[in-house]
Amino acid sequence: MLKPSIPKGTRDFTPEEVSKRNYITNTIKEIFSLYGFQPIETPSFENSDTLMGKYGEEGDRLIFKILNSGDYLSKVDDALYSEKNSIKMTAKISEKALRYDLTVPFARYVVQHQNEITFPFKRYQIQPVWRADRPQKGRFREFYQCDADVVGSKSLWQEVEFVQLYDAVYTKLGLKGVNIKINNRKVLSGIAETIGAEDKLIDFTVALDKLDKIGEEGVKKEMREKGISEEALNKLQPLFSFSGNNDENLTSLSVMLSESETGMQGVEELQFITRNIETLGLKSASLQIDVTLARGLNYYTGAILEVAAPKEVKMGSIGGGGRYDDLTGIFGLKDMSGMGISFGLDRTYLVLEELNLFPETISENSRALFLNFGEKEALYAMKTISKLRSANLKAELYPDSAKMGKQMGYADKRNIPFTILAGEKEMEAEAFTLKNMKTGEQTMMNYSELESFLAE
């Protein structure tokens, strides 16, 4: 018989991995909740028509479809069947599909429950999603998304809060030096107006993003190749001398974009956010305007956020988000403006691992293993274990009265720090011999000493 395996792109998580993942998601949940977001959950699969057509052609292809139950082929008419066309067939033999992200199910939730919801609605959602992507290092077919969104208000205080929220989470995780980059879709539109072509916006941001690597002349050369005129390049000159200072950059931008109403609106929004964040202060992260930030251009309409891990770690973005004007239009509910952000669980895990930031105390392991010397001794141990558990202390009994070496070896492999021996002698004295598995040191003590010791 072949050793069993799991589908490619999926993972088993060991106890240690689950504990570490829970440490991250519990921290995120706690901060979401502290900021007034409330949890919802949606089903793992949705009706196919809820998901299909919402992520582009590529997205449709990557959605996992669920086969209908029963004699599903009997419902396919012979004409269509004879075509043997996979795409047409899918529509007939599959009505449900696994969630591809949390945003579309959230939009569906808002529309479906609009009469029960009090707007502005602040929700968070931490659930797995599935994508039939080609698996590769760091990319999985099943992974968790951790999203918070607020819908039903256009207030820029929400942008301010999301920046604070990112700062609060990473500070709590002990990850210092995170860089929150911010841009605004309206600034990008203003730049597009200035260079005279909306369609060159992506080429422009991609080229500008290389400034550090290839220098001003390299970037200009690439822009010229993409058809951006000399006149436009002159207008864009201030971008090449962008500093790390948000105020200075905003001043340059407002000069540069003074003739674009949309652009100026974007500058004002950025001003509002950076000014208030400066007044309120961040704990460990920094907030930096980055005009090369152009993620989610097809749906973000205002602020665009992206979080970069501290510089000493080679890692892409570990979070991101933005403001959208029309979350629920696809389901017939117009004018539902909102803003949302997302935390990348897998990448955050890798960063904490690399920087050795997981606390040692997060393991769910037992503090002590009682050795088993037979029924009478085991009952003595079980009485004690029951008392310890009532005091919320993790202890367990080795289930069989196996050889002492085997039992000690078990404690060792399980990384249980203490073993407790209680035989004839200890039972008579109503005592316990505690052994430190690291040092080998043995101490005899009574119950209350034992409880205090293990509680430390």
Place this chain on the structure above:
Amino acid sequence: MLKPSIPKGTRDFTPEEVSKRNYITNTIKEIFSLYGFQPIETPSFENSDTLMGKYGEEGDRLIFKILNSGDYLSKVDDALYSEKNSIKMTAKISEKALRYDLTVPFARYVVQHQNEITFPFKRYQIQPVWRADRPQKGRFREFYQCDADVVGSKSLWQEVEFVQLYDAVYTKLGLKGVNIKINNRKVLSGIAETIGAEDKLIDFTVALDKLDKIGEEGVKKEMREKGISEEALNKLQPLFSFSGNNDENLTSLSVMLSESETGMQGVEELQFITRNIETLGLKSASLQIDVTLARGLNYYTGAILEVAAPKEVKMGSIGGGGRYDDLTGIFGLKDMSGMGISFGLDRTYLVLEELNLFPETISENSRALFLNFGEKEALYAMKTISKLRSANLKAELYPDSAKMGKQMGYADKRNIPFTILAGEKEMEAEAFTLKNMKTGEQTMMNYSELESFLAE
């Protein structure tokens, strides 16, 4: 456009429902962990050959299959295609399937990771499972299972521990009067020997289970109709006078089953468990031998457990489990004995709801809403909110400077207990006016008074 909906048998969970469900699962996790169980997680979908054939023909039918990606029909040869047979086709166009329970994936995990695992292995797992069952009241197509298992030891102390664990969880949930029923497969086998036919065991237990309703004569009549002889009925006479006392029942059983070696082994196992539980004591549950308990007869080989909700609630079992001799044989690893139990999340939820046992404090709702009177006032509020959040207190700002009535209405609908007004007057005095949304009472206070007040 049609209002969007979700697939039948699935559910959206509102913030209140998520909080209540988390309250239950967090309690279960805490106790699992206290008892030395450690969490694992497995992928939502498994390779089809891991799942198919493990749950019987009916089970195979109820497993959700995932359609292969890409042009899946091109891999089906024309001969098979022309048959238009759904079952044969499924094997060709679907390689993965959604988890049907947590037991088979756990068995797969143990075999796959056998070299990394230290046995006895105590794991818990709380994840959703999916079944293409006909949806009905209380039965869903997606639902959570909460399982704990220990494999690699035959020690009866584990049975003792699982009984304690059930007691600990329901006690912590405030659910008193839970009845843990226990039986043993070997006792049932002994009874089968006594009545001379293994194949009548189910008929026998089903009939005996009706003793309360139809009385001794009714049960005997049904047994006779099922072909159980008069002589067998005489031998079984003690079962009709079973009392609520475990010791008395064990004495009757050992007289009745004295000639069956297997039966006597079952009696001894029950004796060990009930004797030690009596010595150790339970906090709020009771443990009762019930020879009509016959769940999981096709795989349980020793103890069988089932938990009944307190009598005042009409509800089937809210948990169950048992000992099995061969968890992993299906994947080629022999002699892996173990025992496991499961908690029914949905039913436990209904019971706590019916008895009004959910604490009021489990909602993740904010303690206070700061009203928004414009940018300057909002900044004053945001500074305060940031300080409160650093003190781990949940407060939020109404995002827009809308009319006061609208903002008050929002706090009301969201059930936020306090609103905080801070306008010109309060800002000058570095103070806040706090309004109790229930009583309407207003109090002016400084920051430290506010923090203490909200912390209560």
